[in-house]
Amino acid sequence: MRSTPMDMLPWSLVLLSGIIHALWNLKVKQVNNRSLFLAVAYISAGVFMFPLAVVLDGFLIPAKAVLPVLLSAVAETMYVLALAKAYARYDLSFVYPVARGSGPLWATASGVLFFGERLPAMGVLGIAVIIGGILIISLKKEKGSLSALGLSLLIGFFIGSYSSLDRLAIEYTSVYSLLSWKFLVAGIILLAVHLREQCLWVNIKSNIKLSAMAGLFILTAYFLVVLAMKYSNLGYVTVGRESGIGFACLFGALFLKERIGGLKLAGILVLFAGIVILKLI
Template sequence: MIATASLLMIASGAAHAVVNAVVKSGGDKMSSRALVDGSSALLVLPLAFVVPFPVAALPFLVASFAVHTVYLICLIKAFESADMSAVYPVMRGSAPVIAAAAAVLWLGDPITLAAALGTALVSLGTLAVAWWNRPSLRALGWALATGVTIAAYTVIDAKGVRAAPSALSYAVWVFILLGFGIGAMFAAWRGPRFLAEARGQWKPGLIAGALSLVTYGLALWAYRIGDVPRLAALRETSILFGIAIAFFFLKERINPGRALGAVLIAAGAGVLLML
């Protein structure tokens, strides 16, 4: 079960990096996010008729919706303010330590010295990636705020998926609430700009929406069967994939500091995978 949860989380991290690259490369970031979330909700909607509604997890669904709304606004602001390779490591690197502490205190999940070391290495590595190309204070603030909200929804959804009848049941209703709720909110916020973005970017949005189902669906499955502190850190291997995407597809420069950060992340992931 531990090995399965670890592999699920690494796969989740890879898909997550692709989704964020699609949002970053879009012309209007909020419209791109509305396309991604709306597409994921439409794709998962048929499953709502075959899986039970997670009544016991309803408070966590509501809390997750609220936190995800703040998270996405912070994410969009961060991407509007700086390169993906500068802010993405900050937001993802700050989250595991906060999530690990919250999981231990609230969920009662265990954390060993080795797990703490692996989590610390992953976080240090992701922060090192951004250190040599520090974003502006404004971008840094948005990135750190994003990290806090990532930690918050990680712990909330870990609790919620354990209260639900199954991981699939919770995942389906999370995507429906987030996709139709936040997607519609962002689309209405942008108005005509969303319609223009949708005409030109609906295909990437649809693909990213499908990948969103993969990335967070795998993460929720993993949280149901494994401990949050280790798994939350493993998901941040998405930074390795994010750096590669930023370099090869977004044509961003990768300096020695970012390479060093990638090495630290890989080392931390290796420690966590050996547990």
């Protein structure tokens, strides 16, 4: 059967989302003050989302959504701080796959523990394969590899945490208000962390255009996935979203001159296979 343009549309959208997500991570890896860069990016993302939130639901969130939104913003803040620390020390092609790959593990665990979900046998298999992929990636003995693994898994934990909290918040409020509030609060907290730094505003101004563009990229990557969900199965779309793992490794090799050996490549492929199994159950 020949594919039609509409058949290819969702895959094109999620692949583009993966490229954009990997691109803004590449830029974060390249700049110096990474958490400040993302503080401005998050505030920009919240501001970009603000008009939609106002027009569609008045920018108000119900009382039941306040706590999960605030906790999600805190988890997002911790994610940024851990990500900035990891990118300052370790390769993009190591941190990104392990962090993004372990995120679904934590999200699945929270679903079982807090949402009463049942994990079928294929889900257990998917988790085992993901863990196997992470272990293979970490087998390459390099200086600080154990610390890199621990920090990357911590980033994945924060990804799983804010994903689960977003899922809870979205039961009470719209995605527009959720994202606008969440990014604004997280950005302001991150900015507060840097308030005592010398030359703060000089540093902000030096990268403000790139930070604003990163904020736009963060939102665009998210909404491309949401749009793709209108045309394809949710499981396929969420798996396709993780194509960013491949693009991040490619960008690391091309632009950062990182070495992608056979062992790391094998681990990444195994990890991705585990994500496919876990997200298609």
